[in-house]
Amino acid sequence: MSTSYDDVLAVVIQQIRSTVNEDWIEDFEIGPETRFNDDLELESIEFVKIADAIQNHFGNQLGIISWLSGKSIHELIGLSVGDLTGFITSALATPEA
């Protein structure tokens, strides 16, 4: 059974909110266009925590960090919630090796 993009998006947003866990994020609108660097002010260590939380949720290793390490500096700067969601959706659709 595959998980839809929208289902994954809801999980990603939920994990961002619970990992950051500060007052402003409760009301902060998060969507596919939201960027981790500029809009959320997340530092890399927080991003790793969110990636771990998402991987725990889905119960398998999605390879989020190795996916990131293949990105250019320009891609890292512009990295959005939608980019991450798209990667996870396709990783979940690919049978584990």
Place this chain on the structure above:
Amino acid sequence: MARILFSVPPLTGHLNPALAVAEELEKRGHQIAWAVHAKQIRDKLPPRAWVYPLDAEDVDGPSIADPQVRGLESVRLFFEDYTLPIALRMLTPLEAISRSFCPDVMVVDHQLPGAALVARKLGVPWTTLVTTTASILKMSPTVDEWVAQQYMSLQCSYLPKELRVERPDFSPHQVVVFSNETLLGNAHPRVDAPYHFVGPTKGNGRRVVDFPWDWLRSDSRKLLISLGTVSRDRDTRFFEVMMAALAEMPEIQAVMVAPESLAERAPLNVLVRSYVPQLELLDQMDGVICHAGHNTVCEALSRGLPLIVAPIRDDQPVIARQVIDAGAGLSMRHGKVTPAMARSTIEKLFSTPELAANAKRLAQSMLAAPGAVGAANLIAAQASPSVRPVH
């Protein structure tokens, strides 16, 4: 007596440590000259300083292109729109200056690679000054590779092939770092270079700044709030949040380095000044809220002051992480913090004795470091490798 040519970018955080080292060398009788963007920083140099302007041909001189960006994007733009264009423009004038002054040693800030390339090309002995330890760390393969590419493209336009290296910004002779290894920690590997950790300078060589000292009460807890000179005028939201939080905390007095237009809206316990005598002021403080600029962090920790760090750009997230990992501070998200969160973070700063205890532990190692004197010793030794006969 040696002839020593200093070259640093026109940024306060880079200039101040160099001023202290230059003053120490001058005291020992060495001849100092400055190759700098004089339009922007001539007024911060000693009045009788020997100055070679690098910006004689420029209309405005360099400026940080977009002060609004944050995080990794600011690192990219700092290279692409600031460091590299400055380097390219200064190569020809600085080479001429250096041939004219004939320095025994060049002292070059690590973020002025144009000067490093001139020293490399002319074969002048040189020392690198590192004003933020974020620059000596390998942060991620993607970023490291990108930095190396930026430096390689710069070198290709100026240096013969055999002189090009991966990190031309670091002198192969000696690299002076104004921090210590306790704060630096081991979270990231370092770029390989001949480091000398001298700790922060003690502020010599800076100009005198007026301050209304009698505003400070003896019975209050005192905070210095500063986002540094680059981000001071970026936007006022952060400062407004601080004022709103502090309005509810009359037992605290805060000196806030911010646009003076905010003064009329400040509560009675917040003093707004656009420029302060930071070191003298830190001697009176109990804590600091800042952007995690390298100098401000080291100056606060030298006094055993715990910090709240709200990093914005450049190296600041890395330095903020060092403070947190050392147990000497709390973090605040610069663009997101609310008055309620600011208030609870300030309360926690003063109610967590471990923070001040860890800051005091770091102060001991900072104060034991030789600072500007140690840096001057290294540079003087480079200028006269063997003791020269006295005539």
